[in-house]
Amino acid sequence: MKGKNASKPVKSFRRRDLLQVGAALAVHFGLGRRHAEVMAAGLDRLLSERPPVLWLQGLSCSGCSVSFLNTHEPGPLEVLTEIISLVYHSTVSATQGEQANEVIDRTIQAGDYLLVMEGAIPAMPEACLIGGRPLTGLLPEAVRRARAIIAAGTCASFGGIPAAEGNPTSAMGLEAFMESVKLPTGQRLVNCPGCPVHPAWFVGTLATVLARGYPKVDPVLLTPAAFYGHSVHDECPKFYYWEKREFAEKFGDEGCLFKLGCLGPLSHTDCPRRQWNGGVNWCIRAGAPCVACTSPDFARRKDFPFYRKGEEVHAVAYKEEDRLEAAQ
Template sequence: MASEKLNIIEQFKNLDVLKMDRRTFLKAVAALGATSFVSVYGNQLASALTFSETKVLWLHGAECTGCSESALNGEKPEFADALRELNISLTYHETLLAQQGIFNDGKLVNTSDLNAEILLHDLIEAGNYILVVEGSIGNGPDGTGKICMYGGNTFKSVFEHAAKNANAIIALGTCATYGGITVTDAATKKYCDFKGVMQTEQDRNDGMLQLLKINKPCVNLPGCPSHPDWLFLTVAGILLGKLDLTDPSWLDADGRPLMFFPQDAVLHDNCPRRGYYDRGVLDKDIAQGGCLWKIGCKAPYVHSDCALRKWNDGTSLCMQAGGPCIACVEPIFPNGSMPFYEEKERVEILFGVNMGMVAAFVIGAAVVAAGVHAVRRMKKE
């Protein structure tokens, strides 16, 4: 494994990241991961971005802050180093802001003239920033947005103000991209009416941007949480001019970068437990060490590079740690992938909740692939 990594680094280390065409850049970020990308191209990044500081405003809507946690837990590069490598000024991030408020003028944030709401308002008015949105945006009840308040304002109105003045938007995590856990089927779902930035779980054209008639380029980086590499490498690509936000050909139909969410492969293809699947060693309970298909693994339907990139600085991933994939990067998560720990052989049952919509644009070729695998597996039983 280590020698495989060295070979990959060897392949890219003599290339000039600034002169790469987009195709080569996409290959490099997909193969290297953030850790090796920084070790191979760190100096080039530093010289390219020294004179072009980028402002980032990071807003939290309806969410659990897990995507911030994930970004902050990134190890190589660490979050602060990633900001430095890319010459980013994180001007607003609510979870980290309390300290900024205290130190801005020595008073506690809520008693200060420099409180968070005033600071945010001024930053938005100044414009010229990338907006990162973590969490969905509440439209309910009845279009008021009052289900999610941000200080004295609705988050819907704060998002509207910030989105209108942004140069570009990154929707981070499945709540911000498609609604995620905030649109889990419940009696209150219609009342809350949470929406992703560009789309919802059921409709690619029903995001908050469309509702507010705001036309801004947006990249979707789903995941519950999203991977720190996906964020770092996407921002690096944008800042280096390799990922053109006006040309979405590097994004899939759900707004995800194809280099991390390939449409011609599914997560199951590279699972470390794949050998067990092929030999029909299918666990019936947790902690048995075989393939997790029968206890609910949805990876045969999922497009993501989790199994190659892995988590916690390349240490492990859900299936490796014994947990079935719950399809957290797909628009149908979580309604379409529940119950999480039940085998779902037939696609119409797996995605039964929204089958008409899902069949049209979510699973595509993955269904065929998974169907073929299911037939192969059944023959072996």
């Protein structure tokens, strides 16, 4: 797809081009070629409608925004200028101050936009202000009037690092926040966890929601089945070693990383197939155990491995039995 179509503005695509792009997108997002027609129809609709996207940030490091900007095929420029209409984003938008408040208010009043939430939501109102106004005051109406809502990243989905044990703000994920203010989540909220969220998981979900409506999700985690349907362990290239019970004893050894604390059995994503940075590498191929960055428990407990340092082998903050049971 790159090369032939890359320099061509997306809006100039004809039906045959759309089908080609739809097929490439379907394969790229791991949906299979049979979704090409659906993707092409969705793209057609997107290009004519350019639905507004309101992107709010709570307690976050902006890592998921950076990851989103690393999207390729389609690239960030195409997504931002041709496929969606990003009306507001705290770090990408040039709009500031009162003008930013006006854009947010106007968008919410008009309704029917896609709301993207990045970062956790603090129960303490003064812990997160947007244009001087508490996020907790703005968010219920923003959620209520949205066509659909995507939680981008683990912090927005489940609380993540800002909601770690002992945090003073009582931070939570969007689903927990919506429940706390009695807003329904069913068929509206899609969780796209990851620390950060993979650009393909996010852009693929965004395209699917806009083109086809609410996707098939895990009934408990609300994660799209297309990207979060299998455990890392199930598709891991080191599964061969796991089956033979050949374990690495220290970093750099051959063998399954289970004894070095791998949480692949507890994490559901397509990292082994998709990899990161355009398919260059990923955690386990780089010799690092999976830390289950997409799981609801990620980084929540204060004894989570990456809060500690100086240990040769990180004892994991999960019960051995739980990891073993998930790995079977």
